[in-house]
Amino acid sequence: MRWLLPLLxxxxxxxxxxxxxxxxxxxxxxxxxxxxxxVGGGVxxxxxxxxxRPEILAAGGENPMLLxxxxxxxxxxxxxxxxxxxxxxxxxxxxxxxxxxxxxxxxAGPDVILRGRANCAFEDVTEAWGLPQEDRWTTAxxxxxxxxxxxxxxxxxxxxxxxxxxxxxxDSNSLMxxxxxxxxxxxxxxxxxxxxxxxxxxxxxxPTLRISNDRHxxxxxxxxxxxxxxxxxxxxxxxxxxxxxxxxxxxxxxxLTGDGRDEVMLTSMGDxxxxxxxxxxxxxxxxxxxxxxxxxxxxxxxxxxxTGWHAQFGDVDNDGLPDLFIxxxxxxxxxxxxxxxxxxxxMQAQDGSFHQVATxxxxxxxxxxxxxxxxxLDGDGRLDLVVINRRAPMELYRNITPDxxxxxxxxxxxxxxxxxxxxxxxxxxxxxxxxxxxxxxxGGHAGGQSVPLHFGLGExxxxxxxxxxxxxxxxxxxxxxxxxxxxxx
Numbered sequence: 001m002r003w004l005l006p007l008l009x010x011x012x013x014x015x016x017x018x019x020x021x022x023x024x025x026x027x028x029x030x031x032x033x034x035x036x037x038x039v040g041g042g043v044x045x046x047x048x049x050x051x052x053r054p055e056i057l058a059a060g061g062e063n064p065m066l067l068x069x070x071x072x073x074x075x076x077x078x079x080x081x082x083x084x085x086x087x088x089x090x091x092x093x094x095x096x097x098x099x100x101x102x103x104x105x106x107x108a109g110p111d112v113i114l115r116g117r118a119n120c121a122f123e124d125v126t127e128a129w130g131l132p133q134e135d136r137w138t139t140a141x142x143x144x145x146x147x148x149x150x151x152x153x154x155x156x157x158x159x160x161x162x163x164x165x166x167x168x169x170x171d172s173n174s175l176m177x178x179x180x181x182x183x184x185x186x187x188x189x190x191x192x193x194x195x196x197x198x199x200x201x202x203x204x205x206x207p208t209l210r211i212s213n214d215r216h217x218x219x220x221x222x223x224x225x226x227x228x229x230x231x232x233x234x235x236x237x238x239x240x241x242x243x244x245x246x247x248x249x250x251x252x253x254x255x256l257t258g259d260g261r262d263e264v265m266l267t268s269m270g271d272x273x274x275x276x277x278x279x280x281x282x283x284x285x286x287x288x289x290x291x292x293x294x295x296x297x298x299x300x301x302x303x304x305x306x307t308g309w310h311a312q313f314g315d316v317d318n319d320g321l322p323d324l325f326i327x328x329x330x331x332x333x334x335x336x337x338x339x340x341x342x343x344x345x346x347m348q349a350q351d352g353s354f355h356q357v358a359t360x361x362x363x364x365x366x367x368x369x370x371x372x373x374x375x376x377l378d379g380d381g382r383l384d385l386v387v388i389n390r391r392a393p394m395e396l397y398r399n400i401t402p403d404x405x406x407x408x409x410x411x412x413x414x415x416x417x418x419x420x421x422x423x424x425x426x427x428x429x430x431x432x433x434x435x436x437x438x439x440x441x442x443g444g445h446a447g448g449q450s451v452p453l454h455f456g457l458g459e460x461x462x463x464x465x466x467x468x469x470x471x472x473x474x475x476x477x478x479x480x481x482x483x484x485x486x487x488x489x
Contacts (some may be wrong), residue, residue, distance in 0.1 A: 017316045017323075017345065017361040019385060019397040026068060027078050029394045031370060033061035036108040038331050039139055039157060039195060039214075039249075041370030041388045042089025042310070042447025045377075046101050048120040052484070054375060054451050055079075055120060057103070058388055059087040065105075066394075069120060074378045074398045079120055084112060089371060089446025091141050095129070095150055097417035101450055104152070106138040111154065130182020136160075136171060142197040142442025144207065144229065145470065148417030149178040153209055153227075153442075155194030158217050170218045173197075173211065175227075192222030196251040198443035199229065203261050204281035206230060207423070212248030212266055216331075224248060224266065240282045246273060247307075250445035254313035254322050255436045256352065260427070262438060267308030267326060267445070269337055271295050291354035294326060294344050298356040299364065302338035307331060310445035314374035314383045315456030316361075318405035320432055321348040322456075327387060327445070329368030340366035343387065367392040371447040376454060381407040381482055383454060388447075406481040408463055409452035412439060414470075414489035421489065423470035426453055430460035452484050 031041035044057040053070035060066060067081035089106040095113065096102065103122065105112040110133045114122040126133070140155025156171035170193040176183035192213035202208040209227035223243035226235040235241035247269035253262040261277035263286075274292040275283035286292050297306055310327040317323070326344040330337055342364035346354035358364040367389040377384040382399035389395065408428060412421035420439065427436040437453045457463060460481060467475040469489050479485050 023395040029066040037061035040088025040446045043371045044090040045373045045449040046092035092450040140194040140197040142199040144199040145418035152176040192218040203277035251443040252311035270305040304338045310372040318456035320458035327369035327372040406457040409484040411452035411486045425468045427466040
């Protein structure tokens with residue numbers, strides 16, 4: 001592994017990321033509300049009109065959600081969207097296999113499914129599709145396919161009906177498997193106040209549901225959880241799953257070593273925990289010198305611990321090394337943690353270490369950030385940034401980093417109900433090595449994307465793309481660079 005080199009001698013990478021603040025060009029939108037919206041505030045990024053330019057959907061809490069249509073060139077304008085309040089987040093996915101993206105809306109209250117129609121129109125099909133109506137506090141979501149329709153895992157926070165709460169009153173989570181009409185519900189218990197879920201292949205290369213939990217409310221006796229999808233049970237220390245307790249807020253997953261196993265970032269209050277996949281199928285905490293713990297505000301403005309929320313890996317300078325963005329912000333006015341907590345941008349160096357550049361890059365907002373998305377919004381091959389803030393306007397940044405490397409974006413399509421090939425792994429190989437990403441729905445903090453997967457390629461002028469499809473078949477393709485490649489099974 002590259003980070004087994006002497007990390008303390010690591011030198012920063014040469015690239016100097018730079019972002020242009022375009023927040024003033026979009027409508028003012030605030031994720032607001034009382035204690036039920038201290039958490040959440042997710043954002044979904046997806047193309048809802050087929051023009052290859054992704055739209056942005058922002059949760060509003062007590063305010064209505066906002067859908068921003070993408071006019072190209074980083075020009076966005078509000079477009080008509082159902083007047084949904086109470087939303088904590090949203091995830092795009094094709095739930096009915098009609099090749100159009102639908103939306104699962106997380107709410108403090110009954111969740112909502114919107115069916116995607118032409119030209120960014122949406123139809124409420126919650127009742128028609130048989131989603132069980134539960135008046136609960138939804139804060140996490142993920143989905144996977146074992147047949148023609150998706151299995152849904154829905155994470156709930158504090159049980160608002162528990163008179164002894166909120167502390168030690170975590171609600172159970174819901175596993176919903178497809179039934180002839182709607183879904184059959186099974187409780188995932190115990191629940192430890194889930195704030196993020198991700199279904200993906202783990203270090204054992206098995207489909208697993210990871211659940212990140214907030215010990216602020218479970219207080220004691222809880223821990224991070226892994227549900228083995230095939231075995232239909234939670235993993236235990238006897239399985240090699242080490243129980244870790246933290247103030248879990250978000251999940252990011254990416255293969256950082258090129259071995260085909262994803263590392264996992266877990267955001268928290270204080271240390272942000274990066275778990276490195278091991279060859280024996282277990283995980284080990286990253287060494288402190290790797291630079292990913294991001295415990296305190298990076299600018300030295302406050303000596304109290306940071307609070308991490310949404311995390312996402314993405315190659316900001318296209319040098320072939322995935323970088324890491326972490327949205328940060330105080331829960332509200334929690335005196336034990338930094339009040340004005342700048343967001344982090346950690347750039348990866350050749351030896352695998354990370355160094356902080358958020359202030360220099362122009363994205364170190366001090367608002368109470370929650371959800372976020374790194375995505376190529378203008379089609380220039382550089383990852384732009386949108387950030388949702390609690391009790392402050394959302395932010396939009398254009399990546400104007402000079403002298404970036406080459407890039408490739410890979411989009412998958414296949415016949416059947418799982419049209420976006422959720423569960424596939426994409427491996428891109430150049431003369432500089434291999435890197436891979438899984439196609440998933442879930443993770444982050446209360447929001448996700450359905451866009452082509454982005455790979456930075458550095459100086460490479462060509463690439464070989466291998467797709468390991470969910471059904472076990474494989475496709476290999478030679479391609480040029482600086483383009484979007486669509487691979488159809």
